[in-house]
Amino acid sequence: MSSLPTEQSEALYQRAKRVIPGGVSSPVRAFRAVGGTPRFIRSARGAYVTDVDGNEYVDLVGSWGPMLLGHAHPEVLDAVARAAQHGTSFGAPTEAEIDLAEMIIDRTPVEQVRLVNSGTEATMSALRLARGYTGRDKVIKFEGCYHGHVDSLLVAAGSGAATMGHPSSPGVTQATTADTIVCTYNDRESVRQAFRGHGNNIACIIAEAAAGNMGVVPPAEEDGENFTAFLSRIAHEHGALLITDEVMTGFRVSRSGQWGLDGQHGDLMTFGKVMGGGFPAAAFGGRSEIMQQLSPVGPVYQAGTLSGNPVATAAGSTTLRLATEEVYAQIDRSSELLRAEIGKALDAFQVPHVIQHTGNLFSGFFTPEGTTEVPDWKAAATQREDVFAAFFHGLLANGVYLGPSCYEAWFLSAAHDDAALDRIFDALPKAAAAARLAMTKA
Numbered sequence: 348m349s350s351l352p353t354e355q356s357e358a359l360y361q362r363a364k365r366v367i368p369g370g371v372s373s374p375v376r377a378f379r380a381v382g383g384t385p386r387f388i389r390s391a392r393g394a395y396v397t398d399v400d401g402n403e404y405v406d407l408v409g410s411w412g413p414m415l416l417g418h419a420h421p422e423v424l425d426a427v428a429r430a431a432q433h434g435t436s437f438g439a440p441t442e443a444e445i446d447l448a449e450m451i452i453d454r455t456p457v458e459q460v461r462l463v464n465s466g467t468e469a470t471m472s473a474l475r476l477a478r479g480y481t482g483r484d485k486v487i488k489f490e491g492c493y494h495g496h497v498d499s500l501l502v503a504a505g506s507g508a509a510t511m512g513h514p515s516s517p518g519v520t521q522a523t524t525a526d527t528i529v530c531t532y533n534d535r536e537s538v539r540q541a542f543r544g545h546g547n548n549i550a551c552i553i554a555e556a557a558a559g560n561m562g563v564v565p566p567a568e569e570d571g572e573n574f575t576a577f578l579s580r581i582a583h584e585h586g587a588l589l590i591t592d593e594v595m596t597g598f599r600v601s602r603s604g605q606w607g608l609d610g611q612h613g614d615l616m617t618f619g620k621v622m623g624g625g626f627p628a629a630a631f632g633g634r635s636e637i638m639q640q641l642s643p644v645g646p647v648y649q650a651g652t653l654s655g656n657p658v659a660t661a662a663g664s665t666t667l668r669l670a671t672e673e674v675y676a677q678i679d680r681s682s683e684l685l686r687a688e689i690g691k692a693l694d695a696f697q698v699p700h701v702i703q704h705t706g707n708l709f710s711g712f713f714t715p716e717g718t719t720e721v722p723d724w725k726a727a728a729t730q731r732e733d734v735f736a737a738f739f740h741g742l743l744a745n746g747v748y749l750g751p752s753c754y755e756a757w758f759l760s761a762a763h764d765d766a767a768l769d770r771i772f773d774a775l776p777k778a779a780a781a782a783r784l785a786m787t788k789a
């Protein structure tokens with residue numbers, strides 16, 4: 348395996364660690380799960396990122412989802428520069444916010460949206476709105492689904508399905524998570540059990556529209572009914588709401604997100620990532636009747652100094668305008684080719700794995716021999732993290748930057764052309780060989 352120079356990244360990492368905990372502004376960037384020196388990025392263009400040592404990588408992180416069109420898209424840069432020249436924040440309404448809101452509404456079933464700055468804010472606000480609207484306290488979430496670092500959603504499952512969760516981070520109080528019930532994704536009985544126990548006090552279920560934060564785990568079909576459709580039905584039977592979190596899948600897995608693929612949506616939906624075009628912009632939305640409960644028209648408070656920021660909304664609406672059906676068709680095709688090549692390489696080196704996808708969003712699971720599907724967190728957690736780490740470093744050493752954790756999705760963009768894909772295809776057998784070696788060592 349070739350090894351790339353990392354002196355400059357290493358120096359910045361040491362410097363960063365003195366002033367920033369772990370040297371990073373978000374934990375996964377620190378390479379803790381895979382070891383080694385996190386790469387400090389100097390620039391990015393199209394499908395590639397370049398680190399401070401001058402190493403160029405095909406990027407499969409895409410800022411964890413936003414960069415659907417690739418990095419530094421000229422039209423997005425133009426829109427950003429033009430917007431910035433007219434002032435960067437006013438704290439007053441703008442036409443650009445209406446443009447972005449209308450584009451989101453045009454592509455999804457929501458009737459109204461409120462713009463915020465991050466996916467975390469979107470889910471936090473949607474949760475408050477669901478509680479305010481129903482007058483109830485409890486929330487069902489699923490083990491392995493991530494909705495940002497909202498206190499009440501930083502919850503690990505108790506023992507057994509549908510148990511009250513306990514805080515998964517110090518600093519989150521028992522009281523904050525006391526109203527959070529943790530169920531098992533794709534396990535309908537765990538949800539029924541939660542409603543049997545707490546039915547009259549459940550405000551909402553929150554679920555990723557297709558899980559993408561435990562690796563990619565789509566909602567399963569059972570007796571002709573999709574898991575998300577089941578959630579909607581059982582929530583409504585009990586007077587509760589469903590929130591489908593499309594922060595990752597929205598405007599990525601299709602023009603209309605996961606809803607565009609399976610037709611299922613919550614009473615409220617959350618969006619982020621792609622719709623910000625690489626800037627901090629996110630949104631939550633739903634039926635007008637519910638959204639009208641928000642201040643200033645309704646009593647549920649929600650606000651933000653930089654919400655609807657003119658530079659972010661310019662980047663977002665330009666990205667959505669350029670994200671045409673052709674763009675999605677191209678990324679779908681790249682994803683299909685790449686999934687096939689990954690499977691071929693891992694098979695050739697006898698590395699057991701499962702590859703799952705929803706639209707173009709996919710991930711590989713380094714699960715034990717004999718595993719054929721990963722329906723939930725427990726199955727995802729059976730992965731050999733050491734085998735993934737070897738695979739990851741095999742790719743990295745050969746110029747491919749994958750998310751540094753086996754629980755992350757792989758993100759392609761419209762800028763991943765044949766040359767970029769070929770570079771990944773060349774690296775795959777080397778990474779698979781490294782993964783095989785790690786298997787035989789342990």
Ligand SMILES: *Cc1c(COP(=O)(O)O)cnc(C)c1O
Pocket residue numbers: 464465466467468470493494495496555559560592593594595619620629
């Ligand atoms: C990324 C993500 C979030 C959090 O978004 P941030 O912008 O990082 O706060 C919420 N939900 C899902 C499904 C996500 O993938």
